[in-house]
Amino acid sequence: MRPPPEVLDLYAVPADSAPLAGGQGHSALAGDLVLSPGRDPRVAVWLNPIIARLSADLDHERPRSLRLAMPIPTRELHWVEQGWGATRFEPDTRPCQELDVVLATGRLLHARLAAKVGSEPDGIRDRDDRWARAERVAFDERRADGIPTEVEALVARLSAERDGTDLGPDQLVHGGLFGNVLLDGEGVPFVIDFAPYWRPTLWAEAVCVLDAVVTGRARVAVMGDWSVGAARQAMLRAGIFRLLSDLEPDVVTYEHAFEAAAARRPE
Template sequence: MGDVQPPARVFDLFAVPDDAVALEGGHGHSVLAGDLVLSPGRDPHTAGWLNPVVAPLAAELDHERPRSLRLAMPIPTRDLNWVVDGWGASRYEPDTTPCRDLDVLLATGRLLHARLAARVGTRPDGIRDRENRWTRAELVAFGERQPVGLPTPVAMLTTRIVAALDATAIGPDQLVHGDLAGNVLLDKDGIPLVIDLAPYWRPALWADAVCVLDAVLHLGADASVMAQWASGAERQAMLRAALFRLLSDVDPDLDAYRDALERGPI
């Protein structure tokens, strides 16, 4: 197993055996216990409002025929909590493979975001209250906070990106998955299964841009796709996606960011 293992009471409250097996992917810390995937680092406040949105949508999608999209089903404890000591659970789906095809990832995101927009009409209060490196970077990306304490090379690239921003609208805010590229699996029938929904209240075009950038930087997608994000609303969405990723990355590969951005938006 990996270095991080659930405490005994996590197994007990999720009613699964404690002979857990480490799972590949993600951050390498999720484990399979019985028929559940247990994952650390879950925020009970976020799970408290997000999982009641995700669970009924996941059930609805699983009953549709033909199916075009699936969503991992969050599972509560036997005392009806979503998180125990930072651990959350979702139903395990056997025989899945990671999706690395950018076209499939983008199509999956658009289907998911249409469903989320129809279900969640106003900004959830829980999104306002978070404070971590991702939300700080998100606020900078949308001009709602100033970057501080950046290393000089990061500050220089940040300044260059910010200088290219303008007031072009990139679409209405809605609930989006802000980390889609690494969180789509294909089930045994080839249907996309979305996991680990990272919630943000931002335009869907921005979430698409984050997905494209992540696919170029980490999944081997052809960097020429960045040329499609070189003008108009797409350019502004990609610039904000780049700020978000650059400023939340603990150790950013600045050359990779520059190469990606210079193929399109800057």
């Protein structure tokens, strides 16, 4: 998938582009921008100004401890054109697959977001993509209609175990951290593809851990840290969220992960 010429023109980048990892595998590098498809202009209009301000603040800090990809508008000051959004390209980055580093990065990011965004942004509840729908089902705010047969039994088991345990205050969180943290040339974490949710940070961490385990980048034994109390409740919601938002969830791997968590529960 390549951005069409008119999109490249509006972002004021060269007419040629090259595939680039990221953006669900469909991003393209054009000039000094990363262009990614599937962006919702209704989300970008409220999210990108928040991300842009925080990105600028972080880049002025010395020493740097965290960086955030800077969103870039078109020449006509639109954040999205024909579904394509843009961020400034950062050369010499490499993926960070160490779970502890990604979790620490998330905590830094969420602390900064909590300080900057004190109330729920207008528009965040208007999302209606498959991730937003799955998130609402996970938090029992939406009926679970049309659940695929292959995930139905596991979703039902996880849902039945939910209770009213307090997971902490809601705030703006990145709900897809694992796989979206890079390290720049100086080893500073560089966060990309911000997936916005107004949920407790504990849930965002649970999603991060589950993603790491399911992709095989973290040992399944780490699920034992999410076997009781608020951590368990956050992980249950992370599991429902991923099972319902993944296009082709590996149900066996998810079952194995939750079995590992159950095995670590105290008697």
